[in-house]
Amino acid sequence: RTTRGHRFMSRGEIDIATADAYEPTLLAEGKVIPNFAERRANIERQLLAEAAKQGALLNEYADLLDEVAALVEHPTVYVGEFEAEFLAVPQECLILTMRANQKYFPLFDGAGKLLNRFLIVSNMQVADPSNIVAGNARVVRPRLSDARFFFEQDKKQKLEARLSRLAPVVYHNKLGSQLERVERLETLAGAIAAQLHGDVAAAKRAARLAKADLVTDMVGEFPELQGIMGRYYALADGEGEVVADAIQAHYQPRFAGDALPAGNVAAAVALADKLDALVGFFGIGMVPTGDKDPFALRRAALGVLRILIEAPLPLELPKLIDAAAAGFKPGLLTAEGFAAQLQDFMFERLKNLLRESGRDGAVIDAVLALRPARIDLVPAKLAAVEAFRALPEAEALAAANKRIVNILKKTEGTPGEPDIALLQEDAEKALFHEVVEVAPLVRSHVANEDYTDALCALAGLRAAVDQFFEDVMVMAEEPLTRANRIALLAQLAGLMNQVADISRLSA
Template sequence: MTSDTHNLLVELFVEELPPKALKKLGDSFAGVLAESLRAQGLATAESQATAYASPRRLALHLSGVAAKAADRSETKKLVPVSVGLDASGQPTQALIKKLASLGLGAEQAAQAYREMDGKAEALFIQTTVAGATLAEGLQKALEESLAKLPIPKVMSYQLADGWSDVKFVRPAHGLVALHGREIVPVGVLGLSAGRETRGHRFEAAVERLVIESADSYAAQLREQGAVIASFAERRAEIVAQLNAAAAQQGLRPIEDEALLEEVCALVERPNVLSCQFEPEFLAVPQECLILTMKANQKYFPLLDAAGKLTNQFLVVSNIRPADASAVTGGNERVVRPRLSDAKFFFDQDRKKGLADRVGGLAKVVYHGKLGSQGERVERVRAIATAIVAQLGGSATLAAEVDSAARLAKADLLTDMVGEFPELQGIMGGYYARHDGLSEAVAFAIEDHYKPRFAGDELPRNEAGLVVALADKLETLVGLFGIGQLPTGDKDPFALRRHALGVVRMLSERAPGLALDALIRAALPAFGPLIQDPSAPLADFVFDRLAGSLREQGYSAQEVDAVLALRPQRLAEVGQRLSAVRAFAALPEAASLAAANKRIGNILKKVETPVEAKVDEALLQEAAEQHLATALRNVQPLADGLFHTGEYAASLRELAALKGPVDAFFDGVMVNAEDPALRANRLGLLKTLHEAMNRVADLARLAA
């Protein structure tokens, strides 16, 4: 890199960018630009990249950027020696043509040297490649950055010449490119780089900001343009103002990362203002009010210390008038019709009971091959009944489960859920209470979609757990049964999320239920509609479980060792993993794991099935006698501990087998010529293999 090094600033000034995509657009624009400049040798790994993204701009500040990249030496392969040189060692026409294609003259043939290329010799030459100028490199980097932007939807617009069309996320109106104080002559989207940009639409001190240097950009935008260019700084400012405004009233703003990111992408200089609505609206379920304020208005509702909604809310404004009453009054007027709609929906919905809506589900299509929501409800009821039987549940539980399963989807036909699909289940719980149903049934209806996302809470009661399991199993078995599997990133029915929900419920709340038995119990509900998907569905669930366990910090070896045995009671998996980790720390572990792997390989090569059976009379060698005796002593202890769930202790007992196992492989020929001896020794190894692999497949721990 040359000594003419300065900091670089690149800004693309555009019309308002899509708020939900702004952060990704900003990170991508800056990230690809910086990486491209580094790759071209114009910046180094130490060059600090700072991304800027506001509603009307994407920008990058990159430190330590050279005016020209250093020249670099490059090795070029020419042609095989047999092609490039004649019998007297002189260059052939083929070599001269190859040199010409690289921009080199025939006289440079003398600089070619021989080197092995695979099994034959070839001719190579060292060339010097001139380093790119910043103008060349930045032009390339800009084009690459724009091509790679994760644009949600492309716009097509006309340039000022009235002829040319450009496709981009939003119409672009300005380009700034400064290397220190100097303009870098580049252009994209019909724009030529300069040093002028614009600040806040309404509150900038000047109409056009003249950026003095790369390093003055952020400060000039803040001071002259009334814009906080950094997404992260703007977000932090919003959080600070929200917390301060809420604290003044002894309240706290609702936590919603997605809302915070979206609001940050809507304002250039945030100004948080306090507003309120009429207290009578609080008679509507708070989930409805919170959702309508967040989704429709981008407001931050305020909660009291108990987490209950108040009639206060915060607005993040993009302007700072001396008198903010017009702004707060306008927002209060705007939210009132939204809350009135929510109240109207709630009042209207309660005029018809959930039970009266169930019949209407027969007219709602669930899936072309799986029928209506009404048919789906009947399948969920049947699966839920089977789960209660597996749990050995009481008659009371069976009645609660059946009632909840029958009514759980009825709120899909309500006005409130029609307006806000996110409230499905939640509204069913409220309407169930209004209909006089028990809290157990109301909770089960409300919770049957849980867990809705990673980290979400599980259903609160046993009835809710059963209905949630039945609902997810119906989805998984049904869609796998018609071949509707997720592919790549596409998972329109959220089957991965459903599978993880099943994993969590079986692991954390239902230790007595086995996965294979649950899948089998779900099959009869579908009749001839589906093919049996048990095997691929089980694989899918175990794949999700494996991924979840690795995210929790277990190693791939530990997870593979435990899940190789496909333990059907997922609640045991955590204990098994802990036991495997403790076993792996024992000094005997590596040797036993290697022996276990060796035994597995030996048994795989045997063409006929091997019985885990040993005839004491056929034990001839001392080493095999000692192993059989050690196994006879250890196996009952290990098995007993396994059956009581003491997995770590069960594996510890196996440590005593290390010596006898090592001696056996050192001194005994397994494949003896005598068929009876060979079969007996294989039976001994089979017995040992089964004893060692009750908790996990220990061979997976072998290096």
């Protein structure tokens, strides 16, 4: 029942009368805020108040706040300062130094530019904090000096001159060096940029320099700055802004909700980087299993999907995978069927991504069942299926489509074209004529990417389809009649399932 509180501010040994008295007693006599949530809220209030007093902003601070709240018992916020000359160093370096090494909260102006002031969360509340503030300023100065030294030294050698140093850096023992990877990225990024009618030369240049900052002193000290420092060094080398921006953006998106690379050049390099990793590791059989994903392939797959969908980019996923695979030396990618396995993996990621965005599971299954090559068209197809599903004819057509699919599964060989001369029943003749009449309209809508209009045009077939199944025996004894009716159903199924597998909407 006896405890101690704050190392310096407590009155000494503290008697705790009851369990209920623990927190208030420790706070009053031990100068410790025992509740984490209260301690965190207390720090946040002080940080925001002090930042406002300084006419500054904190920007992102939640993660650091959680960490600091676990380090102090009786938090008090003070303002520190460093020499303005350090602001000549890229602010990302200074921010990372202060946050990661010193647990300081940098301050920013309204435009997001770093100020030469920061907030210290001290574990001491004193009347005169000058010694605490001076001590922290004295500690941070060598850190900032190191960052400035790394930056100035790195600028003495151009990124292009650093490429040879990537040769001994192993990317993976089965996939070669970082330099070999850069050569693949250069080719692939150029090919993607060409498909996007972008600046091929800029894309190839950005891909060539994208990994050069890995062998700089700054990135060696702060790996989190890879790409970011590449951009600064590229600009210092006289590279164009498009190239420099693409060097930084090719890692994006780094996490869920992160910004996407802006522009076709940056998108091409980002896609090349992720596709090379996915194809390479799947090609040597290094596939994520369970919760094990040491090469962050799930993140890479989601990055590819988000870029294709949200940009959006009119690229075909199978062709992108083939183009990435073509960059590897013959005989290197030995895993059997890795391309199909990778596509399955990516469609599974896409299904999860769409579900998390609130899309209906049956609608997602209907669209992805056709494994669309153009991922950028998936949202429009989902919207079309949702609109079709709301029609009164949808349920009956989905059920009929499911019945047709089951019939076709049991059929040997590939059905031919229906022969009008072999049509016997009025119901099959009526269905044939309606299919012939609506087919050009549906195909035109699909070709123009008007998927909602395409599916809605099919709604007019409901009566003819219902009557067909009511009056016609598909599996007739006479072989030619049976084959002709199966051919008619195959034509109908092909028409109905151009946008999505409508049978998936049937309960």
